[in-house]
Amino acid sequence: MIQCLSMKNKCIYFKYIQGGIHLKIAMLGWGTVARSLMDQLKQHPDAVIQTAAILIRKPHPRTCPEMTYDYAAILDNPEIDVIVEMIPGAEAAWNYCSQAMQAGKSVVTSNKAMVSAYFSQLLALAEKYKVQFRYDACVAGGIPWLRTLTALKQTDPLLSIEGIFNGTTNYILDHMERDRLSLAEGIAQAQQLGYAEADPSADLEGEDLARKLMISAGCAFGVLLHRDQFAVQGLQGLCAQDIEAFLAKDKRCRLISALKQGSSGMQAGIEPVLLPFNAPLAQIRDNLNAGVLRTANLGELTLIGQGAGGPPTAHAVLTDLLEILNDHPVSPLTLQETNLCENPEAVRYYIGTQAETAGLFAELIQEIRRSGGRTQLWTVPTANNRLKALIAQARAQDPQLFAARIEEEAR
The missing domain is CATH 3.40.50.720 (NAD(P)-binding Rossmann-like Domain)
Known part of the structure; x- marks a missing residue:
């Protein structure tokens, strides 16, 4: 029949x-x-x-x-x-x-x-x-991230999305902290467990996250993001001395993707962020993913789970197949071009670099320490665009420079 x-x-x-x-x-x-x-x-x-x-x-x-x-x-x-x-x-x-x-x-x-x-x-x-x-x-493997964005925006305007969307880098950061590993050791351990590819550059440099942010932006806000519209900073340059400096300040590093619809326009970016120990995203361990969305009426909603690997990703594929099998139509989606704006807020950064390069930040230094040949700077609150311009200039002199934005308080 x-x-x-x-x-x-x-x-x-x-x-x-x-x-x-x-x-x-x-x-x-x-x-x-x-x-x-x-x-x-x-x-x-x-x-x-x-x-x-x-x-x-x-x-x-x-x-x-x-x-x-x-x-x-x-x-x-x-x-x-x-x-x-x-x-x-x-x-x-x-x-x-x-x-x-x-x-x-x-x-x-x-x-x-x-x-x-x-x-x-x-x-x-x-x-x-x-x-x-x-x-x-x-995006986010077994977590129903994109379908949640698509469903919620039908009844409640989305204000922002952020989170940890790469299990490989989260595993590396978590175990560099917990097991006092170097970056190379963290990568090797993630590869041994099957979390990292033989060539992990797309994860470490944030390109995997950039793709996921572009897709999330379409589902959440109906906008077509282009890769050259937003900055991406991965884990390049991170070393064990940096991790020790974070822990001494009761901070935990996580690689965060963020997209926000503000009064002055849309802001997007991917970068390492130093979170207080009690921040929700600081609790995400091993290779888990976590997506946080904020809406006008519902407020904040967090989804946590396995974000990569064969079984979680296959589960998401199977869910899509069952939607087709049951004749559930796809929510219509039209993508519009958009312009992004710079975050106008003053921010603080941690910068680990060479002593010679550190001089570029002389007027912005709140605290400076040295460890194992690494110069560690904690800046004063400064306009976001100015700090990022200085970091880019310094990175041209020191390719192993590592910079992370500092989030002061847990939300």
């Missing part, structure tokens, strides 16, 4: 199996997330979602019958309803997903690089071809 379900004027056919409908999908890629998704699909005894094909690239061997090298055959198969894209990189993924939508197939993806680079084009294609485009797995 076959039933046709309407989805934005498109009919997708589901076969009844033991009294329930099922959805046929094709997976693109066979990495950690794809294998975890397959494991989770097998846990459904009624087999409501079936994998009809798995696209792999040569020379990867065909180790299961669903595997294929032929994407054209996947697109031509009328029984395949949804393409689940889980490959690395943006360009190839974009080509696959755009072709899928043009062929009338919905797309579910966990690829933040692709979504952040082609966000508006993907939304336009989904609208044009009347298919669903879902990407909840792109």
Whole structure:
């Protein structure tokens, strides 16, 4: 028996199996997330979602019958309803997903690089071809972050979002503090546990977070952020002496993404922040993620959980698939260009650098110490743009300079 379900004027056919409908999908890629998704699909005894094909690239061997090298055959198969894209990189993924939508197939993806680079084009294609485009797995893994933003803004204007959205760097920061590790040791430990890639630069330099902030901005505020519009500072230059200096001041370092809609405009950025021990985000340990959103009426809401790795990300992908299976429409989203403004508030920074470079901050130094050849500065409150300009100038002289904004009080 076959039933046709309407989805934005498109009919997708589901076969009844033991009294329930099922959805046929094709997976693109066979990495950690794809294998975890397959494991989770097998846990459904009624087999409501079936994998009809798995696209792999040569020379990867065909180790299961669903595997294929032929994407054209996947697109031509009328029984395949949804393409689940889980490959690395943006360009190839974009080509696959755009072709899928043009062929009338919905797309579910966990690829933040692709979504952040082609966000508006993907939304336009989904609208044009009347298919669903879902990407909840792109940010915060198993935490329902994007779907929460999308749902809340329907009834309560969002004012700001911030949080810890990279489990790799949070694990490194947490264990540099707890186990007195160097940055290199923290990276190696995260790699051994499978939290960090062989090349962890996208995490350490904040580019992974930049992509997630761009996607979050679209869901929260309907704006199209471009990468060159906001500054990103990762953990480059951080050393054990810096961590000891933070602890001596009862501060804990976390890499924070923030987006705020203020009276003078929107502000966005990613940088290390020194938090008081009792600050909520300072309590986030190991590889957990935490997202904080503030609304006009509800106030503050925090979501905490596993933000990366195969099982949490696959869970988000599976949730998106079930939304399609149950014919739940996607909330319409249109992205508008926006201009960002600088934070006008006076801020304080910690700066760890060479003695020669420290002289650039001579007029702003509140406290100065030296440890293991490291000069450690704590500045007085200063206009944000002035401090950032000085930090950029100093970093040109000392590439290993580390700067972190100081948050004075727990909120």
